Amino acid sequence: MSLLPDRPEDFLDWIAINDAVADDPEANRPDGSLFPRRHVFGAYVASALAPLVLHGAVRHNRAIVTEVRRDGALWHISDSEDGHIVADFVVIATSHPSPSTPAVLRVLEGHDRFVADSTRTGALDAIRPDDRILIVGNGLTAADIVASLARTGHRGPITSISRRGLRSRGHAPFAQDPLGEFEAAPAHSATALLRRVRRAISEAKLAGLTWHVVIDQVRSHGHAIWQKLPVSERRRIVRHIRPYWDVHRFRIAPQVEEVLEQAIAEGRMEVLAASVGRVNRESETIHVELRQRYGAPLQRSYDAVVVTTGPAHGGILESRAWLSSLRDQSHLQLDPTGLGIACSERSEAIGADGYPDPSLLISGPLARGTFGELMGLPQITEHAAFVAGELATKVKSMRDCA
Numbered sequence: 579m580s581l582l583p584d585r586p587e588d589f590l591d592w593i594a595i596n597d598a599v600a601d602d603p604e605a606n607r608p609d610g611s612l613f614p615r616r617h618v619f620g621a622y623v624a625s626a627l628a629p630l631v632l633h634g635a636v637r638h639n640r641a642i643v644t645e646v647r648r649d650g651a652l653w654h655i656s657d658s659e660d661g662h663i664v665a666d667f668v669v670i671a672t673s674h675p676s677p678s679t680p681a682v683l684r685v686l687e688g689h690d691r692f693v694a695d696s697t698r699t700g701a702l703d704a705i706r707p708d709d710r711i712l713i714v715g716n717g718l719t720a721a722d723i724v725a726s727l728a729r730t731g732h733r734g735p736i737t738s739i740s741r742r743g744l745r746s747r748g749h750a751p752f753a754q755d756p757l758g759e760f761e762a763a764p765a766h767s768a769t770a771l772l773r774r775v776r777r778a779i780s781e782a783k784l785a786g787l788t789w790h791v792v793i794d795q796v797r798s799h800g801h802a803i804w805q806k807l808p809v810s811e812r813r814r815i816v817r818h819i820r821p822y823w824d825v826h827r828f829r830i831a832p833q834v835e836e837v838l839e840q841a842i843a844e845g846r847m848e849v850l851a852a853s854v855g856r857v858n859r860e861s862e863t864i865h866v867e868l869r870q871r872y873g874a875p876l877q878r879s880y881d882a883v884v885v886t887t888g889p890a891h892g893g894i895l896e897s898r899a900w901l902s903s904l905r906d907q908s909h910l911q912l913d914p915t916g917l918g919i920a921c922s923e924r925s926e927a928i929g930a931d932g933y934p935d936p937s938l939l940i941s942g943p944l945a946r947g948t949f950g951e952l953m954g955l956p957q958i959t960e961h962a963a964f965v966a967g968e969l970a971t972k973v974k975s976m977r978d979c980a
């Protein structure tokens with residue numbers, strides 16, 4: 579979780595120097611690993627940025643960008659605080675779009691305990707201790723919801739569903755180095771890649787290691803793997819393999835896993851492979867038909883429904899007026915895999931004419947249609963450093979020409 583790709587221990591060093599987990603004994607795991615709370619990471623990021631802001635290298639405007647417009651060679655950026663910036667280069671690094679409500683759940687809009695975006699502050703405040711809860715989506719956000727509810731004393735039953743009923747796996751039982759070779763001769767199809775990953779996992783097991791080492795290696799070789807796959811194969815991966823990739827790649831923190839395991843063991847929580855069928859409201863009660871993947875439909879009643887289906891990447895260009903407007907002006911288009919915004923290998927946005935724009939860059943998860951695995955901090959910081967390098971070269975050559 580380091581901000582500096584060439585100093586992987588930076589966050590750990592910062593924690594040690596600042597004694598930042600002194601108030602959280604659970605952060606130190608029996609195997610010697612460290613799982614700090616998220617706000618500790620936030621404080622680390624803030625402390626890294628503070629000197630840059632203080633010395634004026636970075637000007638931090640607290641405002642929401644509302645419009646980005648091109649006028650000749652310059653970009654004009656307007657914001658919610660009536661600010662206006664003129665820039666030679668723009669980097670779109672706004673990350674994941676908000677989740678979008680699945681169409682079948684829209685009838686619940688306006689219900690006090692329908693939580694469409696659980697990432698909003700206070701999203702769970704209306705949920706009462708004995709409420710029966712349906713969580714739609716089974717990933718790490720769902721796990722966070724269960725842990726957050728447990729902390730505030732929730733004791734009612736919870737149903738958590740996803741199409742396949744898969745749950746995020748835990749972290750490796752002991753520290754191991756990544757293993758496997760996927761970079762030197764990358765696979766050219768989804769099937770070949772899957773076969774190679776499976777073989778590498780079998781080899782790792784024979785060597786007394788766990789599957790984690792192979793998935794970690796695939797993550798770090800993600801860009802090379804993705805680059806060699808034709809778009810049709812990338813789409814196959816997104817459609818068929820992604821759910822399995824996600825549960826192995828996004829691992830649950832041990833503290834959160836313990837809460838989930840306890841809720842399941844006590845019979846308070848069930849995890850189903852199901853999708854939502856019919857939904858209707860009767861006063862405050864929400865009746866839901868759960869269409870099970872392997873079984874008869876279930877008719878259930880809930881007091882609250884929480885959506886944790888993840889960011890709506892495919893709808894990114896419709897998610898904000900300024901992004902739609904950039905698309906309408908032909909500066910942006912959706913990546914063909916539907917994972918984000920189309921960009922070149924230099925992270926330059928590809929416009930409607932199919933050409934990259936050297937003055938408009940995409941950084942972070944929105945670039946993952948081109949760069950593959952760009953969701954976790956290690957890859958995001960590496961990519962951010964790459965984009966910064968590209969930008970520095972552009973600025974230098976612009977100055978040299980001036």
Ligand SMILES: Cc1cc2nc3c(=O)[nH]c(=O)nc-3n(C[C@H](O)[C@H](O)[C@H](O)COP(=O)(O)OP(=O)(O)OC[C@H]3O[C@@H](n4cnc5c(N)ncnc54)[C@H](O)[C@@H]3O)c2cc1C
Pocket residue numbers: 641642643644671672673674697898941942943952953954955956958
């Ligand atoms: C709950 C949660 C837990 C996570 N846990 C982990 C983890 O344990 N390990 C891990 O590796 N990754 C984790 N991730 C993923 C990781 O945090 C993100 O992928 C990463 O933060 C993305 O970095 P970023 O800089 O691209 O975007 P962000 O950190 O999301 O930053 C985007 C910035 O853009 C700003 N912004 C957006 N729209 C506008 C606008 N219109 N105008 C102005 N500003 C705007 C936002 O305010 C924000 O400051 C987690 C994500 C979440 C949501």
